Amino acid sequence: MRRRVGLGAIQQQKLAAEKYKDKGTDLQESQLEQMTKQMEVFRVKLEEFAMKHKEDIRKNSQFRKQFQEMCAAIGVDPLATGKGFWSVLGMGDFYYELGVQVVEACLAANHKTGGLMELDELRRRLIAARGQSAVHQEITNEDILMAAKKLSIFGNGFVVHKLGKGKYIVQSIPGELSMEETNILTAASNTEQGFVTQKQLMRDLGWTEYRSKQSLDKVLGEGLCWIDMQANDEPSYWFPSLFPGRTAQNSTG
Amino acid sequence: MTDFEWPWEYTFPPFFTLQPHEETRQQQLKVWSDLFLKYLKHSNKFTLNINEQDLPLFHNESLKRRLPPEFVLTILEHLQRSGHAAPLDKRRQEWQVYWYTLDEYGNMVYEWVQETGQVNSVCTIYEIAKGENTTQCQFHGVDEAVLVNALRLLEEKGKCELIELDDSHGVKFF
Known part of the structure; x- marks a missing residue:
């Protein structure tokens, strides 16, 4: 068969492309319409649901959690x-x-x-x-x-x-916690009593002596922890917020 | 003596190290000061020697933490500023500690005198501190030396006059 060349053929191809495009737009529009309708229905249903279970959502923590998860899943x-x-x-x-x-x-x-x-x-x-x-x-x-x-x-x-x-x-105090400080807090929260030492940071986090000392001094300087100089070998740094004895006595006394 | 109820801080090891951070230190001194007053009241003590190292107040045995003498001094000086303590010797080793400030003691005694209509009459120090008539008062059982100091303050305000007796004092209220 002869290859189709010339003006006529180009126009025909163009026409076909346009038709495809039109059809595509049509399809898209109808889909959008459908989606909008679905969303509208969904919104109404969700509203109904919310109204109906208002009390449950407010009072039942389990229910509220699930409702939150549902909302998060659909981006609301x-x-x-x-x-x-x-x-x-x-x-x-x-x-x-x-x-x-x-x-x-x-x-x-x-x-x-x-x-x-x-x-x-x-x-x-x-x-x-x-x-x-x-x-x-x-x-x-x-x-x-x-x-x-x-x-x-x-x-x-x-x-x-x-x-x-x-x-x-x-x-609940102003100021950013740096990565270092967050790491120290994490290390302290993993201990029973809620304290860290320089050696412990060097061992657990692989920090250098200098870095450990600097970070601990900073945490101390910001008033986030207390220093204990009477420990056996080296000073320890305590976080009252992580000390179990604080709340243990509060609840009994 | 019933068991003393220690605050949670007493089991917190760094509580026994003076804190470098200004705000933390102020908080620490406040808790220690309150603890000193409560402890002394509980054990009916009016004097403290900063070297009484075996006093449970200065030594948490199970925690293996001690309150060093220089830290004790810092706390007592803190109490002194609020009128709750005064040194008894020049080296500041022996201290008189007031559960109430001398002002408060003076006012309490003066109120009692007015309520019981003893204005213009003479009482003995013993009568006020240990007498049967004051058992309901908060100042009952007060150390006599502390009471004399409180009354001296009252004397300066012109509300009473201390009278020297043989080996004690009497006081006349106006």
């Missing part, structure tokens, strides 16, 4: 919107309230903890602070994390640090 942040249909949930209020309480609890203990508090302790304090009337409003660590993370928009005065293995520590 119930906290980001105080207005709109999410406000019917009062989810925002729940976390705003919790956020304020987190700040209160942390600031009240700042002089004792040096501005660092373990998440578990924070939770205990919050539950105690919320009192009898809120007994049914159980709060989980996830709730506190959610509320505390929102507080970071106020600047670096309030930060949540992950110390590995599901351990978190909430920092």
Whole structure:
């Protein structure tokens, strides 16, 4: 067969391409329409769901956690919107309230903890602070994390640090914790009593003597830890926020 | 004597090392000061020698931590600033510690005198500190030397006059 050449053939090809394009746009449009419809239905259903289970979400921590996970999966942040249909949930209020309480609890203990508090302790304090009337409003660590993370928009005065293995520590004094400091905290939180020494850092983190000393001096200089000069061989650096004896006696006495 | 309830800090090893960080140190001194007063009140003591190394207050045996004498001195000087302690000798080894400040003691005694209508009458020091009439008062059982110091302060305000008796004091209130 002869190859098709010439103006006619080019025009024909062009025409075909245009037709394909038109069809493609059509398809896209109908798909978008369908998607929009689906989303609308989904939104209505979610709203219905939220309305129906409002009380459950507010009061049942397990339920709330699952609802949060669901929202996270579809990319919705119930906290980001105080207005709109999410406000019917009062989810925002729940976390705003919790956020304020987190700040209160942390600031009240700042002089004792040096501005660092373990998440578990924070939770205990919050539950105690919320009192009898809120007994049914159980709060989980996830709730506190959610509320505390929102507080970071106020600047670096309030930060949540992950110390590995599901351990978190909430920092309630201004100032960034450097990588070094976070590493030291992690090392300390892995000990029973919550302290580190220079040798321990050199051994566990592979740091040089100089680096260990510098970092420890910095942590001490910021008032995050206490130094003990009466230990056997070398000074040890203690974090009141990680010292188990502090809360053990509080709960009994 | 019932068991003394130690604060959690007493089991925190670095509590026995004076902290270099300013804010931490202030907090530490405050806790120690409170602990000193509580401990002395509990054991009914009014004087402290900074070298009493075996006193549980200065030595947590199970923790193997000691409060060094120079640290004790720092705490006592902190107490002195708030009117809760005064050195008894020039070398600042022996200290008188007040559970209440001398001012507070003076006011408490003066209130008691007014309530019981003893203005313009003479009391003995023993009567005020150990007498049957004051058993309900917070100043009951106070060290007599401390009481005399408190009354001297009251005397300066013109509220009483101390009278020298044979080997003790009497006091007349106005």
